[in-house]
Amino acid sequence: MTTPEDAPLLELAGLAAYVRLGLFGLVGAHTLGAPDLEAAHRMMTVAVRVGEQQQKLLAIGAERGVEPVELMRPFLGVLDSFDARTVQSTWWEGLLKGIVGHGVSSDLCRLLARGLPDDDEAAVVGAMTYEADESDRVTSVVRAATDADPRLGSRLALWGRRVVGESLSLCQELLATRPGLAELARRAAAASGGDAPVDAVAWAMSELTAEHTRRMDRMGLAA
């Protein structure tokens, strides 16, 4: 049974699951048109992991009596404007969009999960856990390509800045309009220590930006 106390958890799991549905389509489609069989196989492996993560997130809802589609429904369309503003013009741009978008959304969900009771935090973080070598599978495809072609690297660095800008705007919009997520951000920010009162949204944006910079560094791209 759903209780009011579950609302932030369900909102977070629903968001994370819905984002993974969109991401799955993007990464899954990238098995087509991959530069070689290795890259296609890596895309598929990563997409399957994203799918498995989504199933675990949906299970969090199901254990509380919320059907998969109903868990995601409140977020229907939430990526549309992001997608419209980040239409990739090449296979590589689409791939980087997936990496950046997935990275930012996963980081946001992990940050917000810190505002949940410990058991619930563990359930959300556990659902999104990802072997380190899984994400290496994709970033190494980008790294190899940009090492071989520096012009591709500078085009992708520029593109990455656009995608991260849109991703952070979307995060801000979600925190401004979804009460459960906003509450989690306040709790997580308060728990992050320090004596001064913390602006939860500003705190989250700075954490997300720092993680994004590390991720771009790993791909050899200027953030």
Next chain:
Amino acid sequence: MTTPEDAPLLELAGLAAYVRLGLFGLVGAHTLGAPDLEAAHRMMTVAVRVGEQQQKLLAIGAERGVEPVELMRPFLGVLDSFDARTVQSTWWEGLLKGIVGHGVSSDLCRLLARGLPDDDEAAVVGAMTYEADESDRVTSVVRAATDADPRLGSRLALWGRRVVGESLSLCQELLATRPGLAELARRAAAASGGDAPVDAVAWAMSELTAEHTRRMDRMGLAA
């Protein structure tokens, strides 16, 4: 270690895995542009199952010392001409292409697996096993749409005939050019009983056509 006796098994597993890579891209991409959230969720669920099947097929190779990409490599490009001749013009045509193509290729692999030693047959068939309700998830999306729109139904029936024609041509081409698969077809046809000598290719085509007709019936489409 790979032994010469393993060659037909590895050829079959490589074909099945490679076809699933292509299919995964098609079905995964269909989570985007789905008519509603339910349909998108079903596409994703089915794509994840296809991915899991592929991982089991690749494991058959890995247990015999063949890396995933090397298992699939002999089939690289084998779907290109099929794909070029069956370019979908709508989301629904792409979906039906996936259903028909997956159906025919799965049926072919199961047929050919009958020519393997029992243990190997069980490994291949086990890798491709699919809960009946999984395939219902997709066919029911088609059935509901064509029940609601008979014109869509007749367009898709026509499209299905084109896709199955191209699928069967590809099967014939594979049996004509891949010695391991041809050997499995001969053994499977011989084991299928009857006193008269059996033309293995003709036998396989007639089995595949019969299964295709049943599948189209389940979707309410004229085969």
